[in-house]
Amino acid sequence: MQQFLVSGGATLKGDVVISGAKNAALPILFATILAEQPSVLSNVPVLKDIDTTFKLLRIFGAQVSRDDHQVTVDATAIHSQMAPYELVKTMRASILALGPLLARFGHAEVSLPGGCAIGARPVNLHIDGLRKMGAEITVEAGYIKAKAARLHGAHIFMDIVSVTGTENLMMAAVLADGLTIIENAAREPEVVDLAKYLIAMGADIQGAGTDTIRITGKEKLHGAHHTVLPDRIETGTFLVAAAVTGGDVTCLNASPAELEVVLEKLREAGADVSSGPDWIRLNMTGRTLKSVNVKTVPHPGFPTDMQAQFTVLNVVAEGVGMVTETIFENRFMHVPELQRMGADIQLEGNTALIKHTDKLMGAQVMATDLRASASLVIAGLVAEGDTIVDRIYHIDRGYEQIEHKLKGLGARIQRINAPA
Numbered sequence: 001m002q003q004f005l006v007s008g009g010a011t012l013k014g015d016v017v018i019s020g021a022k023n024a025a026l027p028i029l030f031a032t033i034l035a036e037q038p039s040v041l042s043n044v045p046v047l048k049d050i051d052t053t054f055k056l057l058r059i060f061g062a063q064v065s066r067d068d069h070q071v072t073v074d075a076t077a078i079h080s081q082m083a084p085y086e087l088v089k090t091m092r093a094s095i096l097a098l099g100p101l102l103a104r105f106g107h108a109e110v111s112l113p114g115g116c117a118i119g120a121r122p123v124n125l126h127i128d129g130l131r132k133m134g135a136e137i138t139v140e141a142g143y144i145k146a147k148a149a150r151l152h153g154a155h156i157f158m159d160i161v162s163v164t165g166t167e168n169l170m171m172a173a174v175l176a177d178g179l180t181i182i183e184n185a186a187r188e189p190e191v192v193d194l195a196k197y198l199i200a201m202g203a204d205i206q207g208a209g210t211d212t213i214r215i216t217g218k219e220k221l222h223g224a225h226h227t228v229l230p231d232r233i234e235t236g237t238f239l240v241a242a243a244v245t246g247g248d249v250t251c252l253n254a255s256p257a258e259l260e261v262v263l264e265k266l267r268e269a270g271a272d273v274s275s276g277p278d279w280i281r282l283n284m285t286g287r288t289l290k291s292v293n294v295k296t297v298p299h300p301g302f303p304t305d306m307q308a309q310f311t312v313l314n315v316v317a318e319g320v321g322m323v324t325e326t327i328f329e330n331r332f333m334h335v336p337e338l339q340r341m342g343a344d345i346q347l348e349g350n351t352a353l354i355k356h357t358d359k360l361m362g363a364q365v366m367a368t369d370l371r372a373s374a375s376l377v378i379a380g381l382v383a384e385g386d387t388i389v390d391r392i393y394h395i396d397r398g399y400e401q402i403e404h405k406l407k408g409l410g411a412r413i414q415r416i417n418a419p420a
C-alpha cells in the first residue's frame with residue numbers, strides 16, 4: 001500500500017496545469033456506448049477511475065485506446081451489457097453504464113454500487129426515472145436488471161438534485177422514443193459538458209445547465225470529438241493549497257466560470273484572486289487568511305467536493321469558521337484525522353465549527369475518501385514536521401499526479417511504500 005510523506009513549511013509558488021474533469025470524463029466515456037461509431041475525447045485525465053471505466057467498457061466489448069490525454073472509444077461491437085460488482089464496488093460512477101446500455105441494447109445488468117464512506121448514496125432516482133421511461137427493473141442479488149424494447153419519453157421530476165441521476169436519465173433519453181423532460185435537474189458544469197458531447201453525437205437536448213432539461217430522442221447517434229472541460233475541483237484544491245501556505249499559484253488550463261462561488265469565498269478569506277479566460281491566479285503574499293462560513297449545496301452553490309479543503313482552510317485561518325454539509329450525511333471523516341494533527345474542530349450534526357489553530361503538527365493520518373485525502377495533504381503542507389497520509393488510493397481516483405504537480409510548486413511530498 002502506498003502513502004504520501006508530506007513535509008510541511010513550503011510556500012507554494014508557480015504554475016500548475018489543471019487536468020480534465022474526472023466527473024465530466026466519466027459520464028462522457030459511458031456515453032460513447034450510445035453510438036455505433038468511434039468517438040475521440042481530448043483532455044481525459046489519467047486517473048484510477050478512468051482506468052476502471054476503460055475496464056468496464058472493454059468488458060462490454062468496446063475498443064478503447066489512449067494516447068496521452070486523448071482517448072478513442074469504439075463501442076460498435078459491444079456484446080455484453082453486464083457491469084460486475086468487482087469493478088462497480090471500486091467506482092460508484094459505474095452506475096452511469098445503466099442508462100446508455102439500456103437505451104442502445106434494450107437491456108442492462110449493473111451491480112448496485114452500495115454505500116461509501118461519505119454516505120449511503122442510493123440510486124433510487126436513477127431507477128425511478130428509467131421506470132418512468134418504460135423500463136422494467138428488478139433488483140436481484142445485488143444487481144439492477146433493466147429491460148425495455150425501446151424506452152419512451154417521460155416527464156420526470158427528480159425529488160432530490162442528483163448529478164449522476166440527471167446524467168443517466170439524459171443518456172437514456174437521447175435514444176428514447178419522443179420527448180423527455182427532466183425537472184429539478186442538476187445544473188453542474190459536468191452535466192453541461194456531457195450534454196455538449198451528446199449534442200455533438202447528434203442528440204437533441206435543450207436546457208442543460210438549467211433545472212429543466214428537454215430531450216427529444218433520436219433513432220441513432222454518431223461518433224464525435226469532444227474536449228473534456230477542466231477540473232474545477234482539482235483547480236479549487238490547488239487554490240486552497242496556495243492560500244493556506246501563503247503562496248502565489250496560477251492554475252493554467254482552468255475555467256473560472258465554473259468556480260465562481262469558490263473564488264468568491266477565497267476572496268472573502270483574504271486572497272487576491274485574478275483570472276483570465278483559461279487561468280486563475282491566487283496570491284496570498286503578505287495577506288492574512290481569514291475564516292469563512294460555507295454551506296454545501298447543488299451548483300451553482302458551494303460544492304460538497306470542496307468542503308474538506310475549506311475545512312482545512314478554516315483551521316489555518318484567523319477567526320472561527322462554520323462549515324455545513326447538506327449533500328452527504330457522513331462527509332466529515334477528515335475531521336478526526338485533522339484533530340489528530342491538532343485542529344480545533346467541533347462537530348455537531350452536519351456542521352463543523354472550526355477555530356484557528358496556531359500550529360498543526362505532522363502525524364500519521366488515514367484518507368477515507370477522495371476529497372478527505374486532498375484535505376489531509378493540504379494540512380500536511382502547513383503542519384510542522386512530517387505527515388504520512390495512508391490509503392492514498394483514494395486520491396489516485398481523482399487527482400492526476402498530485403505529488404508531481406505539488407512538487408512543481410515547491411511542496412515537499414513523496415509517494416512511499418507503507419512498511420509491510
Ligand SMILES: CC(=O)N[C@H]1[C@@H](OP(=O)(O)OP(=O)(O)OC[C@H]2O[C@@H](n3ccc(=O)[nH]c3=O)[C@H](O)[C@@H]2O)O[C@H](CO)[C@@H](O)[C@@H]1O
Pocket residue numbers: 023026092093119120121122123124125126160161162163164165190304305327328329
Ligand atoms: C461521479 C460524480 O459526478 N460524482 C459527483 C456526483 O455524485 P452523485 O451523482 O453520486 O451525487 P448525487 O448528486 O446523486 O447526490 C446528491 C444527493 O442525492 C442523494 N441521492 C442521489 C441519487 C439517488 O438516486 N437518490 C438519492 O437520494 C445522494 O445520496 C446525495 O445525498 O455529485 C456529487 C454531488 O455534487 C459529487 O460529490 C460527486 O463528486
Ligand SMILES: C=C(OP(=O)(O)O)C(=O)O
Pocket residue numbers: 023092093305370371398
Ligand atoms: C465524491 C466524489 O466522487 P464519486 O462520486 O466518484 O465518489 C468526488 O469526486 O469528490
